[in-house]
Amino acid sequence: xxxxxxxxxxxxxxxxxxxxxxxxxxxxxxxxxxxxxxxxxxxxxxxxxxxxxxxxxxxxxxxxxxxxxxxxxxxxxxxxxxxxxxxxxxxxxxxxxxxxxxxxxxxxxxxxxxxxxxxxxxxxxxxxxxxxxxxxxxxxxxxxxxxxxxxxxxxxxxxxxxxxxxxxxxxxxxxxxxxxxx
Amino acid sequence: xxxxxxxxxxxxxxxxxxxxxxxxxxxxxxxxxxxxxxxxxxxxxxxxxxxxxxxxxxxxxxxxxxxxxxxx
Numbered sequence: 668x669x670x671x672x673x674x675x676x677x678x679x680x681x682x683x684x685x686x687x688x689x690x691x692x693x694x695x696x697x698x699x700x701x702x703x704x705x706x707x708x709x710x711x712x713x714x715x716x717x718x719x720x721x722x723x724x725x726x727x728x729x730x731x732x733x734x735x736x737x738x739x740x741x742x743x744x745x746x747x748x749x750x751x752x753x754x755x756x757x758x759x760x761x762x763x764x765x766x767x768x769x770x771x772x773x774x775x776x777x778x779x780x781x782x783x784x785x786x787x788x789x790x791x792x793x794x795x796x797x798x799x800x801x802x803x804x805x806x807x808x809x810x811x812x813x814x815x816x817x818x819x820x821x822x823x824x825x826x827x828x829x830x831x832x833x834x835x836x837x838x839x840x841x842x843x844x845x846x847x848x849x
Numbered sequence: 850x851x852x853x854x855x856x857x858x859x860x861x862x863x864x865x866x867x868x869x870x871x872x873x874x875x876x877x878x879x880x881x882x883x884x885x886x887x888x889x890x891x892x893x894x895x896x897x898x899x900x901x902x903x904x905x906x907x908x909x910x911x912x913x914x915x916x917x918x919x920x921x
Binding site: 803 | 880885887888890891894903
């Protein structure tokens, strides 16, 4: 497996892998954010990557692939409306065939945290109502309850604590803040 | 809740919340049905909210519908 880093569309080979992978996104609630057919939509990942002022110009978008097959991808960026904040795990998608293997938590998120830790006052993971089950996992974890009914999530997630909702990019989002143990 | 009621609850829930239908039996593997780790979290939380209870920690990871029924 290989991790690629992109901030624009110039790496054609990786962008092709990304497009092929995200063409599999059919969920109505997220298709506009991910599917390459919606690249004219300002919220779409490919629009953002194509924008010379796009958020990943102050960040990075990581693509994990194996033998040219898309596995998963996610990014981080400096929040342009508050530059003390780094937003992590943005525009995250996982090829359904590779879910439940925790590649995000074991391979991509550690790289992201290495890039942002120490450079920002706050490191935030956000999600909206659609992904509220993620928030509930973090709430359970923060309450000291077991969260491994199915399988144990990578320990890296245990250092993200839910801190409520904030306005991010003009929408109310649930925030999990990186709070590593001292 | 007897076993049939548990199975009916699970089948109804994964149909309504995840759109998973078809041949769902106690021996069905959760991943093969199309559920992922987040779906299981959502399923667990939904059950606990519906019945005002907390599912116990299983000795082994939940892999099948029957594993889920056993801790309900």
